[in-house]
Amino acid sequence: MGASAASTQLIFFISAILVSSVVVGVATNSVFDLTSGIDDRSNTVKNQLTTDIEIINDQGAVPNNPVLVYVKNIGSTTLNQELITVMLDGTVVANRTLSLTGSGSAYWESSSVLTVSITQTLSAGDHTVTVTTENAISDRLDFRIA
């Protein structure tokens, strides 16, 4: 009886240790996932807060054929210009050529200007262009072609 009680106690003890370890392991994974998510989200919010762009075209004299859109990085985050989305009159522009002015690297640095060249002839009248960065910061310009 003494030996069986001790065995039972040992089994309970080992079981308790195993079960609690499993519970702790699951909880640890969840907490690590949570902290990772918090880090990612805070980085995203941080980048969004420090990202800002401005379309600086002269609204009455936007170059046509090709349409040239000048976008200045007025935030403090260096952006990847290849990841921008350009919409002209509500349609995503697929064929565009990009060039940087005033950037010291291959990326779109703060204060530098990205020129988006769109091979298209716009008709006379009012138009809209929207540029959106990799982290969903966007700017819009309404302009008129004479």
Next chain:
Amino acid sequence: MGFSVSATMAIFFAAFLTLFSFLYASVNDAFDAVEGSLETKLDDMSDRASTSIDFVNARYYPDDNTLEVMVRNSGGTSLEANATELLIDGLLSASVTYEVNGLATDLWLPTDLLIIRLVDPNIDFRSGVDARAFANTGVRLASPTSLSVGDEVYVLDGTSIDVFTLEGAFDFTITDATHLANPSDVKVYGDYLYVLDNGTHVDRFSTEGVWTDEFVADPANTPAPGSMALDGSYMYLVDGQNHVDRYDLSTGAFVDILVPNGGTMTSPTDICAGAYLFVTDYASGAYHIDRYALDGTGGSEIITGSALSVPTDISVSAPGLDDRHLYIADGGREILVFGEDGTYQDSVDDGLSDAVRGVDATGKIYVSDGANGLVIENLGTSIKVVTENGVSKVMQL
């Protein structure tokens, strides 16, 4: 049993402490990062809200084909001069230089004046602009005729020459009873002002109005000069409403009869020089415009008599510009604008009376008007300046 429970609780407690410390550190880091970015964002927004700029002026200098745009920092934020963008007629100008209060520095402080210089600017005449009038001097001028634009505007008014800034503010008057006896044409180039006087010779003055010398007095070759034009090398004189003579602009020495009478040249009355020579000619009872290469060859009529009434003055864009136009004061009431090939572009009459006399289109269109004095019209070229944080201003040249 009791020991098992205790061990389990101990594991849970240790795990809780460890995981909570991880979670707390992560949340704290995230909060700090977002708080720092939020402060940066608020600082940027505050800077932008307190950023303001004002155009002081924009001047085109034809001698070195340079545009100067002067902008004052009228806000409360220090800016980076080198991060300022300039757009001319909608095109971004890449090769500009900056100067703040006369210094080649990057720091553009509040109240400082930034000068942006652009060589070979794409300034151009824009058709279809209804409101062009920029300024006028009112009744200050009594009987203005010829005018010429350099660093200032020189307007022949009777026997004196009134001098204005490029913005139309009166500066001073040149009077000289001896050397301005009966002036009929005035041109400024470089450091000198050239005045055709008495229909016999050309006097030279400093740009401050001090007589320097009798630059061309050559009755043998040019007995009756009636109109003149200048470029960097030569002075062109219409002589006796008959032909065009050429003189060396550095020495005043006679070079040759550049365009003799005959062929396209009948009875020339006026001349201007740019990338070509343009001559107002009178034939068969009507005025027309002929164009010649600068060596006097290739004369052809580019504007026929039917397009003109009575042209009183003619001016052409600086040769350094890519898009050049011809400006003709016509019929006493308007400025007709043609392309360099004679293609009609537009007529300009905003703010003009029925007493238009002379025209010079250098950076803007300067018109001498018997009723409104010196009238300054915009070419219609749009100039936009954008600061580092996206604040911008637009003006017309």
